[in-house]
Each structure stands twice: as C-alpha cells, then as structure tokens.
Amino acid sequence: MADREAGPRPGGRSARVQASVHRAVRELLARMDRAEVTIPLIAQEAGVTPSTIYRRWGELNELLADVAVERLRPDMVPVETGSGRGDLLAWAEQYAEEMASGLGREMIRDVLAAEGAAGPRRCCAYARQQIETVAARAAARDEAFPEIDAVLDRVIAPILFRILFDEALATEKVAGLVDGAFAGVGGGAR
Amino acid sequence: MADREAGPRPGGRSARVQASVHRAVRELLARMDRAEVTIPLIAQEAGVTPSTIYRRWGELNELLADVAVERLRPDMVPVETGSGRGDLLAWAEQYAEEMASGLGREMIRDVLAAEGAAGPRRCCAYARQQIETVAARAAARDEAFPEIDAVLDRVIAPILFRILFDEALATEKVAGLVDGAFAGVGGGAR
Numbered sequence: 001m002a003d004r005e006a007g008p009r010p011g012g013r014s015a016r017v018q019a020s021v022h023r024a025v026r027e028l029l030a031r032m033d034r035a036e037v038t039i040p041l042i043a044q045e046a047g048v049t050p051s052t053i054y055r056r057w058g059e060l061n062e063l064l065a066d067v068a069v070e071r072l073r074p075d076m077v078p079v080e081t082g083s084g085r086g087d088l089l090a091w092a093e094q095y096a097e098e099m100a101s102g103l104g105r106e107m108i109r110d111v112l113a114a115e116g117a118a119g120p121r122r123c124c125a126y127a128r129q130q131i132e133t134v135a136a137r138a139a140a141r142d143e144a145f146p147e148i149d150a151v152l153d154r155v156i157a158p159i160l161f162r163i164l165f166d167e168a169l170a171t172e173k174v175a176g177l178v179d180g181a182f183a184g185v186g187g188g189a190r
Numbered sequence: 191m192a193d194r195e196a197g198p199r200p201g202g203r204s205a206r207v208q209a210s211v212h213r214a215v216r217e218l219l220a221r222m223d224r225a226e227v228t229i230p231l232i233a234q235e236a237g238v239t240p241s242t243i244y245r246r247w248g249e250l251n252e253l254l255a256d257v258a259v260e261r262l263r264p265d266m267v268p269v270e271t272g273s274g275r276g277d278l279l280a281w282a283e284q285y286a287e288e289m290a291s292g293l294g295r296e297m298i299r300d301v302l303a304a305e306g307a308a309g310p311r312r313c314c315a316y317a318r319q320q321i322e323t324v325a326a327r328a329a330a331r332d333e334a335f336p337e338i339d340a341v342l343d344r345v346i347a348p349i350l351f352r353i354l355f356d357e358a359l360a361t362e363k364v365a366g367l368v369d370g371a372f373a374g375v376g377g378g379a380r
Contacts, residue, residue: 112302112354124355152356153348153367160355161347164302165314177343183373 020046021053025067034106039063065114068107069122078130084138084145088155089178091130093171096159100168108163127156146181154181210236211243215257224296229253255304258297259312268320274328274335278345279368281320283361286349290358298353317346336371344371 024046028037039060043050057063078091098104111119131151138145146154155177162169169177214236218227229250233240247253268281288294301309321341328335336344345367352359359367 109302112299120355152351154344154370157347157351158343160351161342164354165310165350166342180344180370 017046017048017052017056021048021056021063022067022070025063026071029106034064037064061110061114064110065119068110069119071103071107072111072123072126074126074130078134080137084134084141084143085178085182087134087137088131088145088151088181089175091134092155092159092178093174095127095130095156096169096171096174099159100163105163108160124152128152144182144185146185151181207236207238207242207246211238211246211253212257212260215253216261219296224254227254251300251304254300255309258300259309261293261297262301262313262316264316264320268324270327274324274331274333275368275372277324277327278321278335278341278371279365281324282345282349282368283364285317285320285346286359286361286364289349290353295353298350314342318342334372334375336375341371 021042024042025037028041028045037060039053040050042063043053046053053063057066078087081087081090099108108123111123128148131148135145135148155174158177159169159174211232214232215227218231218235227250229243230240232253233243236243243253247256268277271277271280289298298313301313318338321338325335325338345364348367349359349364
C-alpha cells in the first residue's frame, strides 16, 4: 500500500508554515497541559496569524492529529538482526514500548480524535511499510515470512488494543505475538 | 475479571438523574450533529440544571463516554449454536458488524476521547464477559476452547484495530480470526 500524502511542496512557503506551526505545537505541548493549548497561542508561538491556522487545519483537533501523525512517521529502518523473525521482534518490541509511553498514548489519542480516517490510515501505512521492509529482507534471504496483513492482525493489533482498551502488554509478551504470526508459515523459500 | 462498576444505587435519585441525562444525550444525538450537543441543551432536555451535569460528569467528553460505554454493555447472552467455535463465531461476527456501523464507531470514539482508562476498560471487560460465557459453555461440554486472552488478542483486537486504523474487516474474515484463536488448542477436555 503506497503512502500517498498530500503534503506541501518541500521548501515552499506552505511547507515552511507547516514546519513552523508543527514545531510550535510540539513546543507548547512540551511545556503546558494540552487542555491549555489553543490556536491563538500556537499562532503566536509560530509567528503566523490564527487565520492561517484556521484556514489550513480548520480546528485544533485536526492540527493536533496532523502533528501526531507526523511524529509517528518512522525515522529509521528496522534494525537488521540476521533473520526475519529477529527483525520483526526487535521492531515490534520497540513499537510496543514507544506506543505505550505517555507520548505514544497522547499521539494515538490525538490521531483518533480528529474527524475522518486519513490520520489513522497513515499510521497503519507507516507500520505496514516497516513490516514490508523486514519482509523484503527475509524474501531476499529465501526465508519464510508471514503475510503483512497477518502481522498487522497478530502483532500490531493486539499491541494497540491492549494500550487503548486494557493494560499495555509487557514487552516480553511481544515475542509470543510474533511467534503467533509465524505459526503456520512454512519454512524455506516463500 | 469482574466488572466493578461504581454506578448509583438503582432506583435512587442519583440513578434517576443518570437515566434521564443518558436518555437526553441519546435523544439529542439522534436528532442533531454531535458538534451541536452542549451541556446546557442536555440539561434542558433532561429536566435538570446544567450544574447537576457539571458536578457529576465534569465535562461533555466524560458524559458522552459514559453514555457510549452504557450502550456498549451487552444486552443479551451470546447465541447458543451447539459448539464453542460456533458460539464464538456468531458472537464475533455480530460484534464486528455492530462496532463497524456508524453508531458503533461513534461509541468507540466517544469512549476513547474521555480522560482516563475506566471507560475503555469497561468495554474490554464487557467483551471478556461474553467470551467467558461462551468458554464456560464449551467447558461444560468438555470442548477445547482458547484462553480468553488469546481470543481478545486474536479476534477482538484485529476487529477493533481495522475499524480504528484501516478498513473494517469483511464479516467473512471473522471466521479466519476465530480459526486462528483455536489453532493450537488441543481437542477434547481442557
């Protein structure tokens, strides 16, 4: 699944406004309670007019979701461990820890609070891309690897479900989820 | 896991206020956009003062979450089909359809939008209770049945993950999730 983003042209005025507004949101969130963050405050911090923000994002929820999705964009490729199972486990353990952290929970919540499915789908697409990277490496080594959708359902889904609706899984439990995703996947070339 | 609710004593004044405020919220949500629903409007519809609502729920998000959790409380036991797998499949298919509906999505969103984990955990506890009912019937028939947590991770988690972050699963796919939960569960008595 391609990650189609309708982002602004890099380096243009629109991109500079976006970068500066995003930075302002991150800085305000770092030093005050989110309930106190308002669009006029963000505009002041970013050096733009409030109407610039209203025009582009419509409302605060949408802007917070946009910033959260951007923060959830992976900034590195999954670590190489020598096997597909090892790569997936290392990546999924880190993902589980990041998402269960205070910042991770806030980001998930912001992403889900906005209207529309675009933000959540971008988050899903980011996870999918990382898993595809791991799967492609495994394929290059002729290793068996589960379908990407099976990894989403069996590894990512329980991690997020537990964070949102129950208690976050202990990191040690992630290995069991990864084993579950590999169950029934034949050995050898896929 | 017991569903410990700190609800008001049934029939008391507090319970009547709660019932009337909840009913007012449901009626307003049925006839106007949720963005237009306010605490003063709800108070008027429920025949209570706004301060009664502020005192009890604090803010609109909390009240909407409370109403949503109440709507998510199961109002029937899972249908009996003659086998644990059949019972689980019938229940999970209905659950997947209800949660993916417009009303279901709104309820999930309201539950997750409130501060604190109490609402989401009650939803998780409701699902757990229903699965426990199915599991107890299976045990009484000496059938193998997966652990409750395995059903949560393998059936409920992917259903909710897809609704929240991707596209809702087609109902036909629920059978595959149920098969996954049963994989590795031995036959015979458990």
